[in-house]
Amino acid sequence: MSQTGYQPPAPGSKIIIIGAGAFGLSTAYALSLKNKYDIWVFERQTIPSPDAASCDINKIMRMDYGDETIYMHMYMESLHIWEQWNKERALKGLGPVFHNVGNLMFSQNGKFSNYEEQSLKAIREAGYGHFIEEYRTPESIAERYPQFKEATKNGFDIAYLNKSGGWCDSSEACKHIHSKCVENGVHFVLGPEQGSFEKFLYDEKISTKITGIKTQDGKTHDADLVILATGSWTPSLLNLGDRLIATGQTVIQFKIPENLRKMFEGQPTWCADLSVTGYYGFAVNSEGKMKIGYHSSGYVNLREEDQVSVPRTQVTNPTDSIPIKALGEFRQFLSKFLPITTPMDITYARVCWYCDSVDGHYLIAPHPDFDNLIIASGDSGHGMKFIPNLGFKICHVIEGVDSEYSRAWAWRDMPKDTATYDGLRADSGPKIQLDINKQDQYTRMATKDDCKCARPSL
Ligand SMILES: Cc1cc2nc3c(=O)[nH]c(=O)nc-3n(C[C@H](O)[C@H](O)[C@H](O)COP(=O)(O)OP(=O)(O)OC[C@H]3O[C@@H](n4cnc5c(N)ncnc54)[C@H](O)[C@@H]3O)c2cc1C
Secondary structure: OOOOOOOOOOOOOEEEEEOOOHHHHHHHHHHHHHOOOEEEEEEOOOOOOOOOOOOOOOEEEOOOOOOOHHHHHHHHHHHHHHHHHHHHHHHOOOOOOEEOOOEEEEEEOOEOOHHHHHHHHHHHHOOOHHHEEEEOOHHHHHHHOHHHHHHHHOOOOEEEEEOOOEEEOHHHHHHHHHHHHHHOOOEEEEOOOOOOEEEEEEOOOOOOEEEEEEEOOOOEEEOOEEEEOOHHHHHHHOOOOOOEEEEEEEEEEEEOOHHHHHHHEOOOEEEEOHHHHOEEEOOEOOOOEEEEEEOOOOEEOEOOOOOOEOOOOOOOOOOOOOEHHHHHHHHHHHHHHOHHHOOOOEEEEEEEEEEEEOOOOOEEEEOOOOEOEEEEEOOOOOOHHHOOOHHHHHHHHHOOOOOHHHHHOOOOOOOHHHOOOOOOOOOOOOOEEOOHHHOOOOOOEOOHHHHOOOOOOO
C-alpha cells in the first residue's frame, strides 16, 4: 500500500501526463487553466497519434446513455464548450469540430429496446424531452429518412431522433485542445524516443513512491505527480489486476460516389439497435468518406508472457485491416440495413482499441499501491465526446475533490466474470484472440481485394 495515502499536488508541482489522447489532453488543458502547476505531456507519437482511439474522422456525440445519467449530464455540459470551439475555429478559418446533426436511434420489431427505453426515460425526466422526435412506424421513418427505407423493411421499423447530438471530428478536436494547451504553457515532449514512457522512477528509500519517469531515449524526468493516460496501452504498462483490458473494435469506411453523396450529407448519426446488433454509422463527410463501426466485446491481442491484451495497430503492422470474419459480418449487416453500399468497395478498415473497464465506467483514481500516481483511463469506448470537459472532472480526482465523478470512477474491485462493459455490447461471448499468424478463416486480416465490393465468398 502507499505510504501516506494520496496527497494532492501543492501549487508549483510538476505534473507529468503520459499520453496525449482525449484523456491526457483534456487533463492537461483543465490543469493549465488553474495556472498553478508545471505541466508536461509525454506522447510516443504525434497529436493525434495515428493509432490512438482519439484519432479518427468522427465519433458519436450522444446524450442517450440508458440509465447512466452522469454521462448524459456530462454530455450536456460539454455542449457549450464544443460550440465555443466551433466559433474559435471559424475565426481561424477552420471547419467545425462538432456537427449537431442529431442521432437516429433505431430499434426492431415495433418496440424500443431496453437501452433506448431507458435513455428516453432518463432524457425526459431530466427535462430534455423536447430534443426527441419519435418515429413509431416504418413508413414514418422512410418518409423522413428515405436512405433508410430498406432498413425499415428489414425489421428496423421504430426509431427516435435525438436532435441534440451528432458527431465530432475527433482528430481535429485533439489538435484544437492541443493548441489551447500550448497557448497556456503546457510543455509537450513527442516522439517514439523522447516522448515514449518506458518506466517509472521510484524513491530510493520508499519503493512505492513514484518520483518521475524514464523515457525510451534513456532520459529521466522528475515529477511530483504522474498521470497515466495511455488509453488502451494502459494495462500493458502497469499491472491493474484485470480491471482494464484493451479490446480491438472494427470500423470501415466507404468512399461514397459523388452522385450519391447528397443522400448521406448532414444526416444524423445512426445506431441500429446498438445493444442488439452493435452497428452504428455516420453521415458522409466533406471528403466523401462514410464510416460504419461495430461496438462489441471486441478482439484481444494477448501478450505471451502474461496474457495481457496489447493493442495491435497499423503503426506497428501497416498492412493490417480488420479480420476477415468481421468484414463479412459488416457486409451481411449492411446488405439489410444499407444495401446501397453492397456494390461499393470498402476503402479503409481498421481495428481501433478501447480501454475497456469491466463495468464500463472510467478508471480515474490514485493508484492505491503507489504514491504520486493517478490512472486516467478505462474509456470503455465512450470518452471522445467529453474531450472538452472530462479534464475538469479528472482535476477533481487530482485535487482530491469529492464529486459524483470521482466516486463513479474510483479505484474499485472489478471481477472479470462480472463484465458488463458499457451495457451496450451486442455480444457478450468470450473474446476472440486477434492473431493473424493463425491465418485462419476468422482472424486473418482482410486484404485490399477482400475489401472490394461484396464477393460471393464473403
Ligand atoms: C472504434 C472506436 C469508436 C469509438 N467511438 C466513439 C464514439 O462514437 N463516441 C465517443 O465518445 N467515443 C468513442 N470512442 C472512444 C474514444 O475514442 C476514447 O474514449 C478516447 O479516444 C480515449 O482517449 P484516451 O486518451 O484514453 O486514449 P487514446 O486516444 O488511445 O490515447 C492514448 C495515448 O497514449 C499514447 N501512449 C501509449 N503508450 C504510450 C507510452 N508508452 N508513452 C507515451 N505515450 C503513450 C498513445 O500514443 C495515445 O496517443 C471510440 C473508440 C474506438 C476505438
